Amino acid sequence: xxxxxxxxxxxxxxxxxxxxxxxxxxxxxxxxxxxxYLLQExxxxxxxxxxxxxxxxLYSLDDKGGEHILQFAMEGWHIADLYSFxxxxxxxxxxxxxxxxxxxxxxxxxxxxxxxxxxxxxxxxRLQITNAxxxxxxxxxxxxxxxxxxxxxxxxxDYPHIVQRVPQHMxxxxxxxxxxxxxxxxxxxxxxxx
Amino acid sequence: xxxxxxxxxxxxxxxxxxxxxxxxxxxxxxxxxxxxYLLQExxxxxxxxxxxxxxxxLYSLDDKGGEHILQFAMEGWHIADLYSFxxxxxxxxxxxxxxxxxxxxxxxxxxxxxxxxxxxxxxxxRLQITNAxxxxxxxxxxxxxxxxxxxxxxxxxDYPHIVQRVPQHMxxxxxxxxxxxxxxxxxxxxxxxx
DNA sequence: CTATTTCATTGATTTAAATCAACAGCATTT
DNA sequence: AAATGCTGTTGATTTAAATCAATGAAATAG
Numbered sequence: 001x002x003x004x005x006x007x008x009x010x011x012x013x014x015x016x017x018x019x020x021x022x023x024x025x026x027x028x029x030x031x032x033x034x035x036x037y038l039l040q041e042x043x044x045x046x047x048x049x050x051x052x053x054x055x056x057x058l059y060s061l062d063d064k065g066g067e068h069i070l071q072f073a074m075e076g077w078h079i080a081d082l083y084s085f086x087x088x089x090x091x092x093x094x095x096x097x098x099x100x101x102x103x104x105x106x107x108x109x110x111x112x113x114x115x116x117x118x119x120x121x122x123x124x125x126r127l128q129i130t131n132a133x134x135x136x137x138x139x140x141x142x143x144x145x146x147x148x149x150x151x152x153x154x155x156x157x158d159y160p161h162i163v164q165r166v167p168q169h170m171x172x173x174x175x176x177x178x179x180x181x182x183x184x185x186x187x188x189x190x191x192x193x194x
Numbered sequence: 195x196x197x198x199x200x201x202x203x204x205x206x207x208x209x210x211x212x213x214x215x216x217x218x219x220x221x222x223x224x225x226x227x228x229x230x231y232l233l234q235e236x237x238x239x240x241x242x243x244x245x246x247x248x249x250x251x252l253y254s255l256d257d258k259g260g261e262h263i264l265q266f267a268m269e270g271w272h273i274a275d276l277y278s279f280x281x282x283x284x285x286x287x288x289x290x291x292x293x294x295x296x297x298x299x300x301x302x303x304x305x306x307x308x309x310x311x312x313x314x315x316x317x318x319x320r321l322q323i324t325n326a327x328x329x330x331x332x333x334x335x336x337x338x339x340x341x342x343x344x345x346x347x348x349x350x351x352d353y354p355h356i357v358q359r360v361p362q363h364m365x366x367x368x369x370x371x372x373x374x375x376x377x378x379x380x381x382x383x384x385x386x387x388x
Numbered sequence: 389c390t391a392t393t394t395c396a397t398t399g400a401t402t403t404a405a406a407t408c409a410a411c412a413g414c415a416t417t418t
Numbered sequence: 419a420a421a422t423g424c425t426g427t428t429g430a431t432t433t434a435a436a437t438c439a440a441t442g443a444a445a446t447a448g
Contacts (some may be wrong), residue, residue, distance in 0.1 A: 023370060060335060060339055062339055066339075068335070068338045070334065070335055070338070082324070082327070083328050083330075083331070087385075115317075119313055122313070122317060125314065125320060126316060126320040126323065128300045129320065129323050129324050129327055130276070130323050132327060133276070133323055133326060134277050136327065136331065136334060137264065137276075137277070137330065139334070140264065140330060140333070140334055140337075141254060141262070141264055143334075143337060143338075143370065144263075144337075144368075144369075144370035145254055145370075174338075174340035175338075176337065176339075191354065
């Protein structure tokens with residue numbers, strides 16, 4: 001239930017067996033069925049989750065009930081409403097399992113304790129957030145500066161596993177488009193290729 | 195020339211006078227005149243900069259020569275093409291002084307050395323990147339889920355000093371809009387208010 | 389196995405934003 | 419003071435995407 005996470009700690013921040021034994025105590029295993037929520041709008045985000053298995057999405061709802069997907073998380077990724085998690089303010093997001101999931105959770109209190117007592121954990125977290133930042137920056141760049149077809153092509157190049165695994169209307173939502181528009185973009189690309 | 199940076203290190207990560215004396219050696223003061231570049235497309239981003247004074251922008255150019263502003267940086271902020279800085283790959287961005295600037299720079303080598311030798315520096319960096327991540331997430335959320343007028347209103351709320359200090363066509367670029375469209379959005383908001 | 393959601397595509401129409409073009413106000417330079 | 423460049427606005431037109439509506443295919447539940 002912890003394999004992937006422990007392996008990643010080893011690879012990314014040089015955790016040894018003693019470190020792993022220590023850190024394991026702070027994480028809580030949790031299973032989630034498809035369509036269950038890890039977080040609902042209006043609640044405080046009490047946990048940060050590492051995905052051992054499955055896939056989730058973080059999204060907000062607009063006044064008309066439209067979904068806007070801000071993030072996907074698959075195996076090996078962390079997911080939380082980081083702002084709510086860190087500040088304790090209520091969240092405006094939802095986190096929902098798109099498939100049956102196995103997660104390991106940590107509370108804010110444990111997280112803070114580890115940051116203080118375990119420099120390797122702080123290093124791991126710094127590297128994680130840096131990668132998340134760089135990934136989001138790429139996404140933002142493509143949104144403000146590239147035509148739609150290129151944006152979709154890039155998404156396919158950077159995250160083929162996501163595009164394959166997730167329904168298209170969710171990809172559309174992630175790109176800030178309607179499903180119809182994405183469908184037409186795909187048709188255009190397919191035609192151009194031939 | 196280092197005042198603001200040192201003060202921020204103290205406040206954010208608990209640096210004491212000894213720490214400050216140590217860290218000062220690693221940073222290089224640098225002045226930049228308006229319109230000078232800290233980084234040009236095709237070069238490697240050799241420095242990460244802290245802004246003591248002035249204002250800069252990080253932007254990319256599309257095939258038609260259109261500018262797309264990914265980030266502003268004013269006093270108290272860091273700026274770099276982080277990806278290029280960390281990986282050593284050539285950058286696709288430009289960083290230009292919008293006003294005369296005073297910066298303090300650090301090289302990748304010094305940055306790595308500090309991360310290894312000075313836990314407080316790593317803490318400071320983790321907190322900085324976390325804040326940058328949260329800010330970008332807010333921006334991305336507003337892009338994919340809010341109508342234009344709300345997006346502009348939010349920008350005004352979150353960063354009034356930027357909106358006031360920077361020419362409107364650059365705000366438009368930052369929002370991914372043409373200057374004409376932003377002008378019309380502003381007119382609409384002004385009319386609605388009355 | 390059948391019923392029912394969920395999902396993707398396509399067409400017609402409306403709406404929003406980009407583009408093209410002109411102009412006026414400032415600031416800076418010389 | 420004349421000239422130049424930068425800036426923001428407005429109008430007319432084109433273009434891109436959203437919306438509205440219908441359909442068919444695939445997946446899932448009963």
